[in-house]
Amino acid sequence: MALSPTNPDLLVRDFLRHNRWSQWRARTAETAFSALALLVFAGFALWVGDSLWTRLLAPGTPWARPLPAALVGVATAFAIVARARSRGQGLARVHASDWLAAMPLPAGARRNARARLVGSDAALWLLGVWLTLAWAWLRADQSAPVLVVALALGSLGGSAIAWLMPGAPSEPAAERIQRRERASAVAIAAGTQGLRLLGAALEPAAARLPRSAPWVAFAFLLFPQSTPLIAVPGLVLLFTALTLSLDLIGHWHVRYLADQAWLDAQPLLPRHLFRAYLPYLTRRTLVLSLIFGACLHVLGAPLLFALALTVMLAAAVADAVLCGFATRRAPGRFPMLLILHGVIVVATTQVLPPALPLVWLGCALTAWRQGNR
Numbered sequence: 001m002a003l004s005p006t007n008p009d010l011l012v013r014d015f016l017r018h019n020r021w022s023q024w025r026a027r028t029a030e031t032a033f034s035a036l037a038l039l040v041f042a043g044f045a046l047w048v049g050d051s052l053w054t055r056l057l058a059p060g061t062p063w064a065r066p067l068p069a070a071l072v073g074v075a076t077a078f079a080i081v082a083r084a085r086s087r088g089q090g091l092a093r094v095h096a097s098d099w100l101a102a103m104p105l106p107a108g109a110r111r112n113a114r115a116r117l118v119g120s121d122a123a124l125w126l127l128g129v130w131l132t133l134a135w136a137w138l139r140a141d142q143s144a145p146v147l148v149v150a151l152a153l154g155s156l157g158g159s160a161i162a163w164l165m166p167g168a169p170s171e172p173a174a175e176r177i178q179r180r181e182r183a184s185a186v187a188i189a190a191g192t193q194g195l196r197l198l199g200a201a202l203e204p205a206a207a208r209l210p211r212s213a214p215w216v217a218f219a220f221l222l223f224p225q226s227t228p229l230i231a232v233p234g235l236v237l238l239f240t241a242l243t244l245s246l247d248l249i250g251h252w253h254v255r256y257l258a259d260q261a262w263l264d265a266q267p268l269l270p271r272h273l274f275r276a277y278l279p280y281l282t283r284r285t286l287v288l289s290l291i292f293g294a295c296l297h298v299l300g301a302p303l304l305f306a307l308a309l310t311v312m313l314a315a316a317v318a319d320a321v322l323c324g325f326a327t328r329r330a331p332g333r334f335p336m337l338l339i340l341h342g343v344i345v346v347a348t349t350q351v352l353p354p355a356l357p358l359v360w361l362g363c364a365l366t367a368w369r370q371g372n373r
Helices: 008-026 028-056 066-095 107-139 145-164 173-179 196-200 205-222 229-263 270-275 278-298 303-326 331-351 353-371
Strands: none
Touching: 008 028, 008 107, 028 107, 028 331, 066 107, 066 145, 107 145, 196 278, 205 229, 229 270, 229 278, 229 303, 229 331, 270 353, 278 303, 303 331, 303 353, 331 353
């Protein structure tokens, strides 16, 4: 393994990568199975979106003309540069308070390390964009060369700018304290005691809404041009309920891991801490699922179909929470377990839909037993 002994931050990155590879080799069977599940999930996603490439890259689309295509390329470059800038600022905030911050290291060395890390991240994004473009070019019936070239050059230019950008400067301690993210005030009902205080302290949906607002705005791109104006509020509310459900899972998982870390010294059974969040998670999940189903029905979906999707959304949130509980000692496995359960559920839906409740129950029970070990 090639190390970077001249820069402590790069040396830490190399050792973390080496440790990750060692863990994967130590669990060869689990790693192979997780990789196979990831490949199956990626293959299914490519199969579902296979028909989109022809529509997106068709020569007759408005964005395939020279000027709009150039604007799309510039927007791609801008998005990569903006992400690289955000990544550099995030690393600067982390470096300002990590364990290396207490050592007499030159500020320039850490800044150069941030530039290297951001550049490597941009190179990976460039590789991903070009692989996606190559796949789309092969799968589309007819592709607009101007659009493909604009996207390729835009991603290349954005990655080059991100690679050449200097590292984000370190923030002074006073400024870092002022910019520290503050938790939203939570109104906890009188009489709430014990571990239930942890569940009651989850941020309300109104406080989490700004974090999910960009995803709701992105959903506007999915609306067809023929969407009637009267249906837009219902679609916005539908996507808001969906994104808030996803945000609820992420927010709970972060809080659960943090609470578990400082309660590890206590003789506390894992299920007792987990149950402290269940009443609040259940109430919010039901509300969001019902809003999601009601919007579907109002927008024209049959009642039975809307009820089925409502139940599926609630079941998906419940399974994700159980996956977080199952991987409480190894949080890095959380995404892989989610993908594995998703592949199992999707495959069951395609092959034997009546067995879907039993398969979901089996996944839930397995995650519950794994979390209680």
